[in-house]
Amino acid sequence: MTIGSCPSPRRIAACALTLCVLVAAARGAGDNVAPEGYTALFNGTDLAGWKGLVADPPARAAMAPARLAEEQGKADERMRAHWRAENGALVFDGKGDSLCTAGDYADFDLYVDWKIEPKGDSGIYLRGSPQVQIWDNPIGSGGLYNNQKNPSGPLFVADRPVGQWNTFRIIMTGERVTVYLNGILVVDDTPFENYWERGKPIYPAGQIELQNHGNTLYFKNIYIRELPAAPARAASSPLLKSGQRVAVAGDSITEQKLYSRFIEDYLLMCRADMNLACMQFGWGGERAPGFHARFANDCLAFKPDVVTTCYGMNDGLYRSYEPGIGGAYGQSMREIVRAVAAAGATMVVGSPGAVDLFTFRWANLPPPVYNDNLAHLRDIARDIAREAGLPFANVHDHMMLAQLRAKPVLGEAYDVCGGDGFHPHPNGHIVMAYAFLKAMGLDGTVGAITVDMQGGATASGGHTVLSAAKGAVELRSVNYPFCFFGDEKSPSATQSILPFVPFNEDLNRLTLVVTNLAGDSAKVTWGAASKVFPRARLEKGINLAAEFLDNPFSEPFRKIDALVAKKQEYETAMIKEAVTRFRWIRTALGDDAEGGKALDALRDKLFARQRALHEEVRAAIAPVTHTLAIGAP
Structure with a gap:
C-alpha cells in the first residue's frame, strides 16, 4: 500500500484546506481582531x-524583586532591538531572545498564527516551559518536543509549506495539553512535562513565550481565552473499578451496535479479570434532549456506574453551524451530566463523530462544512467535561485523523464514516471504541510474558506459565488480546483500519520479551x-497482539463477540419496544x-x-491455553 495508490489525493487535501479556512473564518473578522x-x-x-x-522559571523565582526588575529592564531593551511589529505581524530578526507575554496564564485556549522560513525552528512555551514545536522538519510541527515519558511527536503532519501561515490552537488544562495545527489534531490531551525541573509537575501558571532559535520568525492573530479552574481529575488513571456496569448511549450510530459491541468485547475479554458488565442504549435519530x-x-434499572454518551450528529441539524445549535446541544448535555451525577454514576462525555470526506453527499452541505459544525459541538462537549471534571472522548478528531491517514493509502472511496457518510462500517467503529476506551483511562496492558532462553519464563496481567523449557512456553490466559478480522482493504473489516489508528499500541499490548538469545535473531x-x-x-519487547493478528485467541474471541452481538440485539428491542413505553403507560x-x-x-x-x-x-469467556515457541530462524 502506497500513498500513490490514492485515486484523488487532491480531493482529500482540498477538504483539509477547506476545514482550515472554516477554522480561520470562525475566529474573527480580520487579522489581530x-x-x-x-x-x-x-x-x-x-x-x-x-x-x-529573563532566565528560566526557577532562576526567576530565586531572584529578589529588585534584581528581577533590573534584569527585566535589560531584557526589554534586547526585545525592542530584535522584535518588531510590521505589517500586522510580530517579526523576529533571529538575533535576540524569546518574546514573552507580560502576564502569566494557567488554563487557557490559545490561538497563534506562525510562519517560518526554510530550516526555521521555533516553538511556543507554555507556562514558561518548552514547548509546542515549530520547525521545518518532515516530522511535522505541534509536538511536545521536550516530553520524555509521554508522547512528544505530532499525531499527523499538518504543516503548510514553508513560507505560508499556519495556525495553532493550544488548549492547556491542568498538566495536559491538546494541540491543533491548521484544524487537525496533532496532540491529544497529553501530559506536558516540566523541562526545567524534571522531577516536578509543570508550573500551575506562567508566561507564554514565542521561542527564539536563531532564525527569522513571524507571528500574528494571537488570541487567548482563559479557562476557569476545573475540578481535578486524574485523567490518566483508570475510570473503571472491578464489578462495575457501563451504559453506552447514543443515536443511530450507537444503535448500529458496533462500537458498543467492541467496547463490551474489550471490557469483558481484554479485562476479564475485572468482571465488568455493559449495556447499550442506542436510539436511531436521537438527539441529546431525547436521551435526557x-x-x-x-x-436506571441497569444501575450503571459509568455512562458514555455520543450525541451531536443529529443535534447539528445537518446544516452549517450557528450559535443556536450549540446552545441547545450544550444545554441538553449539561442536563444529562446532572442527571447521571444525581443517579450516583459518572460519565464519559463523548463528542459527535465525523462525516466522511468522500461518501457524505448531502445537497448544499459539503463534508468540511458539516464537520466544522460537529467540531463546534466537540468543543462544547469538551468544555462540559472539563467543567464537571469528567473524562472526554474525542471521537470527532480521531475519526478525522483516521480518514486523513487512510484515504491517501487505500483511496478516497475507502470510507471511515460509512457508505452514507455518517454511519460507519466496522472500521470506523473501531476508531470510536478506541476514543471511548482511551477516555476511560485504560492503560492498554493486556499482559506481559518474559522468556529467558537460559532459564524459565514469567507472565503477568492474567497470564500464567504452565511450563517452560528450551524456549517453549505453555500458558493459561484469562485476559484475551483484542482480535481483528477480515480484508485489510475493506471498510467492513476491523483489520483494515489498524494502520491508521493506534489501537494496538495504546490499548492492546500483549508484550513478549526474550532474554539471553544466542543468535542475532x-x-x-x-x-x-x-x-x-x-x-x-x-x-525490548514485541506486541504479540499486533504481530500475530491470527492467533490462538482469534476463534474464542469471534465466538464471544457473536454472543455479545446477540445480547445487544436483545437490549435494543427490550428498550425500544418495551421499557421506554413504560413512561406513557x-x-x-x-x-x-x-x-x-x-x-x-x-x-x-x-x-x-x-x-x-x-x-x-x-460463562463463555474461558481461559485459553496456548504455546509460544522461540527458536532458531
Missing part, C-alpha cells in the same frame, strides 16, 4: 503586552503462525398502584433476561 470570548495578546501595531525573556428525557426510565511461533524478529526487538395509569407494580415486575423480568444473556457471555 479577537473572536468573541477571546482576548488579543498582540494588537497588530506594537509590542504592548509583551516583555523580554428517557434516561431515568430506560437506564529468533523465530517466534504462536499458534499456527511464525515470524522472525531481530534480537534487539525481542529484548405510567402516565396513563395515573395513581393506579397495582398497575405500577405490574410494570415494575415486567421491567424486572426484562432486565433479568438481559442479565442472563450477560452471564451467558461471561
Whole structure:
C-alpha cells in the first residue's frame, strides 16, 4: 500500500484546506481582531503586552524583586532591538531572545498564527516551559518536543509549506495539553512535562513565550481565552473499578451496535479479570434532549456506574453551524451530566463523530462544512467535561485523523464514516471504541510474558506459565488480546483500519520479551503462525497482539463477540419496544398502584433476561491455553 495508490489525493487535501479556512473564518473578522470570548495578546501595531525573556522559571523565582526588575529592564531593551511589529505581524530578526507575554496564564485556549522560513525552528512555551514545536522538519510541527515519558511527536503532519501561515490552537488544562495545527489534531490531551525541573509537575501558571532559535520568525492573530479552574481529575488513571456496569448511549450510530459491541468485547475479554458488565442504549435519530428525557426510565434499572454518551450528529441539524445549535446541544448535555451525577454514576462525555470526506453527499452541505459544525459541538462537549471534571472522548478528531491517514493509502472511496457518510462500517467503529476506551483511562496492558532462553519464563496481567523449557512456553490466559478480522482493504473489516489508528499500541499490548538469545535473531511461533524478529526487538519487547493478528485467541474471541452481538440485539428491542413505553403507560395509569407494580415486575423480568444473556457471555469467556515457541530462524 502506497500513498500513490490514492485515486484523488487532491480531493482529500482540498477538504483539509477547506476545514482550515472554516477554522480561520470562525475566529474573527480580520487579522489581530479577537473572536468573541477571546482576548488579543498582540494588537497588530506594537509590542504592548509583551516583555523580554529573563532566565528560566526557577532562576526567576530565586531572584529578589529588585534584581528581577533590573534584569527585566535589560531584557526589554534586547526585545525592542530584535522584535518588531510590521505589517500586522510580530517579526523576529533571529538575533535576540524569546518574546514573552507580560502576564502569566494557567488554563487557557490559545490561538497563534506562525510562519517560518526554510530550516526555521521555533516553538511556543507554555507556562514558561518548552514547548509546542515549530520547525521545518518532515516530522511535522505541534509536538511536545521536550516530553520524555509521554508522547512528544505530532499525531499527523499538518504543516503548510514553508513560507505560508499556519495556525495553532493550544488548549492547556491542568498538566495536559491538546494541540491543533491548521484544524487537525496533532496532540491529544497529553501530559506536558516540566523541562526545567524534571522531577516536578509543570508550573500551575506562567508566561507564554514565542521561542527564539536563531532564525527569522513571524507571528500574528494571537488570541487567548482563559479557562476557569476545573475540578481535578486524574485523567490518566483508570475510570473503571472491578464489578462495575457501563451504559453506552447514543443515536443511530450507537444503535448500529458496533462500537458498543467492541467496547463490551474489550471490557469483558481484554479485562476479564475485572468482571465488568455493559449495556447499550442506542436510539436511531436521537438527539441529546431525547436521551435526557428517557434516561431515568430506560437506564436506571441497569444501575450503571459509568455512562458514555455520543450525541451531536443529529443535534447539528445537518446544516452549517450557528450559535443556536450549540446552545441547545450544550444545554441538553449539561442536563444529562446532572442527571447521571444525581443517579450516583459518572460519565464519559463523548463528542459527535465525523462525516466522511468522500461518501457524505448531502445537497448544499459539503463534508468540511458539516464537520466544522460537529467540531463546534466537540468543543462544547469538551468544555462540559472539563467543567464537571469528567473524562472526554474525542471521537470527532480521531475519526478525522483516521480518514486523513487512510484515504491517501487505500483511496478516497475507502470510507471511515460509512457508505452514507455518517454511519460507519466496522472500521470506523473501531476508531470510536478506541476514543471511548482511551477516555476511560485504560492503560492498554493486556499482559506481559518474559522468556529467558537460559532459564524459565514469567507472565503477568492474567497470564500464567504452565511450563517452560528450551524456549517453549505453555500458558493459561484469562485476559484475551483484542482480535481483528477480515480484508485489510475493506471498510467492513476491523483489520483494515489498524494502520491508521493506534489501537494496538495504546490499548492492546500483549508484550513478549526474550532474554539471553544466542543468535542475532529468533523465530517466534504462536499458534499456527511464525515470524522472525531481530534480537534487539525481542529484548525490548514485541506486541504479540499486533504481530500475530491470527492467533490462538482469534476463534474464542469471534465466538464471544457473536454472543455479545446477540445480547445487544436483545437490549435494543427490550428498550425500544418495551421499557421506554413504560413512561406513557405510567402516565396513563395515573395513581393506579397495582398497575405500577405490574410494570415494575415486567421491567424486572426484562432486565433479568438481559442479565442472563450477560452471564451467558461471561460463562463463555474461558481461559485459553496456548504455546509460544522461540527458536532458531
